Amino acid sequence: MRTPTMLAVRTDGAAVTVEEVRRVRPATGEVLVRVGAVAVDRRDGEHCDGHFPLRLDPRGGRTLGRHVTGTVAAPGAGVDGWPLGRPVALQPETAVRRGWHVPGVTDDGGLAEYVVAPAAGLVPLPRDLPLADAAQLPLAARAHSMLVHARLAPGEGVGVWGAGSLGACAVAVARSMGAAPVVVVDPDPVARATSLDLGADLALDPDDPELDALLRSATAGRGLDVALHAAPDPGVARAAVDALAADGRAVLAGPVASVGGDGRWDGRTLSGPPRTSPGSLALLAHLVDAGRLRLPVLAQSRGGLVAAADDLDLAVREQRALGRRLVVP
Secondary structure: OOOOEEEEEEEOOOOEEEEEEEOOOOOOOEEEEEEEEEEEOHHHHHOEEOOEEOOOOOOOOEEOOOEEEEEEEEEOOOOOOOOOOOEEEEOOOEEEOOEEEOEOOOEOOOOEOEEEEEHHHEEEOOOOOOHHHHOOHHHHHHHHHHHHHOOOOOOOOEEEEOOOHHHHHHHHHHHHOOOOOEEEEOOOHHHHHHHHHHOOOEEEOOOOOOHHHHHHHHOOOOOEEEEEEOOOOOOHHHHHHHOEEEEEEEEEOOOOOOOOOOOOOOOOEEEOOOOOOOOHHHHHHHHHHOOOOOOOOOOEOOOHHHHHHHHHHHHHHHOOOOOOEEEOO
């Protein structure tokens, strides 16, 4: 009998290619998932994910794809409660005995026809929620965990620097948490327009000479309660911190050059991105299903896994940002 195979988008840490590989099999405590959709963004082209650098397997490769939805194809030994065909999303990070399971970074991800995940790293999805629409939920869960970490309370003002994949999700999530105002700062006019459509109250160009005045006006002169730095530019971190109120809180999820050194830190607090809360994804799936949360709509990449591999390989070789998109194997 021929060994079952599958297509997968693989990298050796440099080149990205589509390979026909042996179909993965779930070990004890794991579940095999037939991939339905994957949300891809610039981090997939950078081969990293915040706390976690790319870790190659013993063969010297890794299947990419971090934000994944699909359906249960086969539970491994010792796994109960995951019937065949159940729609699921993979947690963006899951604590396991050997450390952390991070799809597409420490372990094989979802840019493939099938993926294996620990049962503890699966979240059931509402059956009437399309898998393509749910593919950004793992990323939105990251944004939610960051805003919870910043102790965002209803009525507080939030500023989001960088309205890419994470930033756009943060806008939608912040609005659902009752933030007011929600302000976005991004140089891309399309990203600013998308943010306004998602519920931002104000979308500003960082090169606008009136930027500081507009931020102060939006918060009645007080400054922002929470700032989220989600931009690829390290210099943006300082601007986000400077926009805070005296007791504001910043989560610096993007790269940081320098934000200190002037001795005027009053009551502000800064932190890096926290671990994603295990409960965030399930909560947001419920809110999306109930019509209380609307996430960004991603354009579907034509050509499936082959086109995704070509786009990622080009982004890596040219060291350029990869635009966010939806991949359906």
